[in-house]
C-alpha cells in the first residue's frame with residue numbers, strides 16, 4: 064500500500080486515483096476547481112466515464128480515496144505524487160505547460176523528504192527536467208530530496224478504467240534505481256507490462272503514439288476522398304489492407320475527422336517540438352491538414368446537395384468526439400455546427416450523454432434546439448447528419464424517421480448505415496469513401 068497524491072482531478076487524474084485506490088493504495092486527489100471537489104465529495108463524478116462513479120463510490124466507502132483543494136492536506140505523508148494537469152496548445156500549436164509548472168511550484172512547499180513526482184501529463188521532451196528545476200527553485204533553502212519521472216498516460220476516454228486496470232504497457236522514464244523500485248512496487252500487478260527507458264524517450268513515446276494513430280486516421284480519410292473519385296469503396300479497401308498482419312485492422316475506420324483532447328493537440332505539439340529542434344515538421348503538419356480537409360469535405364457534401372443552406376433544418380446525431388464519453392474537446396461536431404450556423408441553417412441536436420456539456424461549451428447554445436432523442440431531432444429535418452457512432456444510432460427505425468423528416472436525406476459521417484437499406488426506404492444517402500451513385504450505375 065502506498066500513500067499517493069494526484070494533482071489534477073480530471074479525466075486522467077480521477078481515473079488514475081480511483082484505480083490506484085481500488086488496487087489498495089491510499090489516494091488523495093487534489094484540484095484547484097472547488098466545484099469539482101465539492102461534487103466529488105458528495106459522490107458525484109463531474110464528467111461521464113463508464114464505471115467511474117461506482118469505482119469512486121467504492122474508494123470513498125473504503126476510505127481509500129478522498130478529495131481536496133488543499134495542497135497542504137493532499138501532500139501530507141505522500142510517497143508518490145502524480146501530476147495529471149492540462150497541457151493545452153498555445154496559439155502557435157506548441158504545448159502550454161504552465162499548469163504543470165504552477166502545480167510544481169505549489170507542491171514544492173508541502174512535499175516531504177523522498178517524495179517521487181510522477182508526471183502523467185503529455186509534455187514535450189525536456190519538460191520533466193524543467194519541472195525538477197522549478198521544484199528545486201521553489202524549495203528555496205528547504206533541504207528536501209525528491210525525484211521527478213515521466214510516466215505518460217495511454218488511457219482512452221470511454222474505456223479508461225479498463226485501460227488503467229489492463230494496461231498494454233506502462234512507460235517509465237526513470238533514471239534513478241530507487242524511483243524505479245518505488246514505481247515497480249506501485250505497478251506490481253502489471254509488472255510484466257513495465258518498460259523502463261530514459262526520460263526523453265518516455266516523453267516522446269506519448270507524442271509518437273498519438274501521431275501514429277492520427278496518421279492512420281488521416282491516411283484512411285485522405286484515401287476515402289480518392290475512393291469517391293475513382294469509384295472504389297473505402298470499406299472494402301480497409302478490409303483488404305487490414306488483413307495484412309503488418310498493417311493490422313485497428314484505427315483504419317474513415318470518418319469526418321478525428322477530434323478529442325489529445326490527437327489534434329499532441330500532433331500540433333509534435334510539429335512544434337520538431338521545429339524547435341531543427342527537424343522538419345511537414346509530415347506531422349500534413350496529418351492535421353488532412354484532418355481539417357476531411358471536416359470541410361463533409362460540409363461541402365451537404366452544401367453540394369442543397370446549395371443554399373439558409374433556413375434548412377439539420378438533425379445532428381452525436382456531439383461528443385467519440386462514443387462513450389461526454390468530452391467535446393475538438394469534436395468534429397463543433398466545427399460542423401459552426402459551419403452550418405454560419406450559413407443560416409437551423410440545428411436540432413441530440414447526443415445520448417453530451418448534451419449538458421454541449422449547452423455549456425457551444426457559443427450561444429440557447430439559439431440551438433437540443434432534443435430528447437434522435438427521433439425528436441429528426442422532426443421536420445431536411446437531412447440527418449450522423450456525426451458520432453453511438454451504438455444506439457445503429458438500430459434506428461428509419462421507417463419512423465422517414466415519417467418525421469421533411470426531406471429524406473442522410474449524411475453518414477461514420478459509415479454506420481447500409482446504403483441499400485436506406486435507399487429502399489426512399490432516403491438519399493451520403494457516406495464517406497464510397498462510389499458516387501452514377502459510378503455504380505455505369506458499372507452495372
Ligand code: NAD
Nearest residue numbers: 071072073074075094095096147148149150166184185216
Ligand atoms: P482535464 O482538463 O480533464 O483535467 C485536468 C485537471 O487539472 C482539471 O480538473 C483542472 O482543474 C486541474 N488543474 C489545473 N491546474 C491545476 C493546478 N495548478 N493544481 C491542481 N489542479 C489543477 O485534463 P485530462 O484530460 O485529464 O488531461 C491531463 C493530461 O493527460 C494532459 O496532458 C493530457 O494531454 C493527458 N492525457 C489525457 C488523456 C485523455 O484521454 N483525457 C489521455 C492520455 C493523456
